[in-house]
Amino acid sequence: MFSLPNHDAMQMRIGLTVLSIILASEHCLAQSSPSGRLARSPEVEQNPVIVIHGILGSKLVDEDSEQVVWGTLRRFQFWTRRSPSTSMAHPMEFGVPLNLLRDNVRSAGTLAHLDLKVAGLPIEVEAYGGLMQALGIAGYRDSKQPSVLDTEQSEHFTCFQFDYDWRRDISENAALLDDFISEKDDYVAREYAVRFGIAQPSIKFDIVAHSMGGLLAHYYLRYGRQQLPNDGSLPVLDWNGCRKVEKAVFVGTPNTGSVLALRDLVNGYQPSILVPFQSPVVLGTMPSVYQLLPGDSQSTLVDAAGQHVNRNLFDPATWEAYQWGIVADEAERSLQQLLPQVADAAERRALARDHLAKCLYRAAQFRHSLEIPGQLPATTELHLFVGDQEKTPSIVQMVPRKCTLKVIAYEAGDDTTTLRSALAARSLPADQQHISSARCAIPWTTVTRVNASHRELPLAPQFISALIRILRVAPNSNIARE
Template sequence: MLGLVYNRAAQTHGPDRNPVIVIPGILGSRLKDPADGRLVWGAFDHDYIRPNDPEGARLIALPMGEGRLRDSVSRLEVDGSLDTVDVSIFYLPLRLGAYVNILQTLGVGGYRDEQFAEAGTVDYGTDHYTCFQFAYDWRRDNVESAHALLDFIAEKRREVQAHYERDYGIVDADVKFDIVAHSMGGLLTRYALRYGHADLPEDGSLPELTWAGAEHVERVILVGTPNAGSVEALTQLRRGAELPFFWPDYPPALLGTMPSIYQLLPRPRHGVYRDAETGAWIDRIYEASYWEERGWGLFDPEEDKVLSWLLPEASGRAERLAVAREHVAKCLARAEQFHAALDRPAARPEGMSLHLFTADSRKTDAAVSIDHENGDVRVATTHVGDGTVLRSSALMDERLDGDWGPRLRSPIDWSGVMFIFSNHIGLTKSEAFSDNVLYLLLEQPGRVVSD
């Protein structure tokens, strides 16, 4: 049915139609070990890399050490976006859809992506190419990934300009992109747009908000983005990630090496963390000492075996804890600074629209109760969302309990918001999602490009 609606628009190609960049969320890019070519993340057959043995844990974890987080050197390489997950049960191959739903929606609109056209995952036709997948190392600091996104945009812009010059005779065309970003991909997108290549200053202050990264972007569509964080980030750093189906569990010490997960934590000012005994709200979530007192993540005594795998050169637990202490402090400080940079109120730059697709039909964890003695984390309250991200988090709703009003108050200057009755992953499977995304990309009035 959508093909009938958008068929003519999908066949109308040219410089007036922006190329699209699709940005996946956490876990949405394949990671490969160049030493032997094996996928460390993205394929689960009989020979996959396991997180619960020393070699596998060291490969999957982000190396810890002195210096800045960006100085951490991992031997893994990004090996493209994860449109589907290759799995094997009893040596029988299966393919599970991941971001193929977004690609299929764009395929209806006539967008063709070179990465997956050859694989045959999506039938894009033969006459269009303007869909690009931005793959990144989702374990790393989101600011690093934001800078990589800007480099990617610059590279693809040169490619599209060459195409326009060859096919349309337009020299140095003013190419702009539309962006569709899912989940955590929306966070790094927002940072890139606001701050360009500026880093978070080492003194803890915030960079100048210049919108430098928005120069070559016209439409931005965020899908299920946890703009105010997700309780799931804390529970996974506490208990590990219990992935669905038959995938292996990822222990909390391994996840605790990844700066991006700390950057998914909810904001303390939103009343998310509560002391189980006193009921008082906790605002120490960015303090490494608080994590050590609770025995969370890298500090969990039961995780010392995993920590010894990750730090085989350390002489004992005391030395391992010293490394962990420095790493967690860096991750939490970076997360607090990253949150402050994204939470700064700012009007959109002229010529750029910002749209949100989110859900409010699933019970979603909203606040946790923390046991002061053993550090246990239990869900205290739930509210509406997509099962992973609260409605209020996606909106970045700042109407706190003591300062509530009937109108949304958010530091994000939304152009439009669409609510879908679905869950976090199912958002992209919805026909309402596909219909409205195609309208925004293909039919919503925008700038007119002429030679």
């Protein structure tokens, strides 16, 4: 998710890109509007924007100690042996539903940058700061970090960052998103009353969601604040979230899952030496990571002999049979460190099995909830940005005697999300230059291909320019698929 770009060069490219779009928009409006002023009255005011980050995209803090669990890291910690960071783990307890399992960790804001220290020297790793800067230049003021370009005279005042605990069940966070939108709806209504003298305005929001944040947004559009029922049934598809959302922009979202989620749940995760290793036991406590699993093992998993494996990835018996993740025999040492209050090894293993089953059943339930057919309301648009120029893992193979997985095949994508998964495509055309003909399970209004990796997508000038155009164009206009 994170990279180490040249900040000055990145900011210059973003600034020039957005300013050129604004100048072009001003010129077009000057031709069609007597006033020639962009967004200077409620009739043409752009929708407030909500940015939703992906996994790892918000700072996590322990409420009791105020210690940063994720978001500020020191390099000397990474040189130590690989052991689970217990503060990162999602809580586990026998017989308690996932949504009732709580700890003292809370989300404390979207990461504009990830602060690292290497040999005592600070390094900033770009996260979502570039995107927020671009929206600021375009006239949207971030309520948490007001842009220096936003003057008192500007009527663009509504840009919000929805941060959430990305370890937890995505449907839980959809309910929190509903609360967040209601709160911001009241705030924007008060601003309209003060700025424009309009009482009870009809306010719609636009959403920009990266990676796993897109799954959260998709679930929210379908079900609003309904969480996945604890009895295993599916929520009622009522498109309740669409009542308040006019445009939803999905950026590199793995709509049909990612084999990297399976690999990381089995092997653990360390994208670079600058980020600490997360053991499969720690990752295996997080319900959200299972919700990123691909739905079809037959097309994504092969055995040591190279034969496709037809096993249900959402069945705990599969994980037991292959000694994967949190229920592997090798997980005992990590479980002992993670659960010091549980003295008996058999009890620890039983707790791990119990938690795995909860997470897998909830993940299957989540996947099915996104596959229920239904007609998207005509008042909501869905825009997709997808990378298609990077080799992206598509098949993993079981490594004999090691109970680990390795990537053996790749498809077009952004290095994390395949083009097929982002599109939610049943099939891809032979000529992938014409992806508009792909048969997709999601009714995209536009699809825009960007030559960028997964972590760079929200920062790419091509993405920024197309995003600003989408946000500034009237809904349901004739926007070509690129």
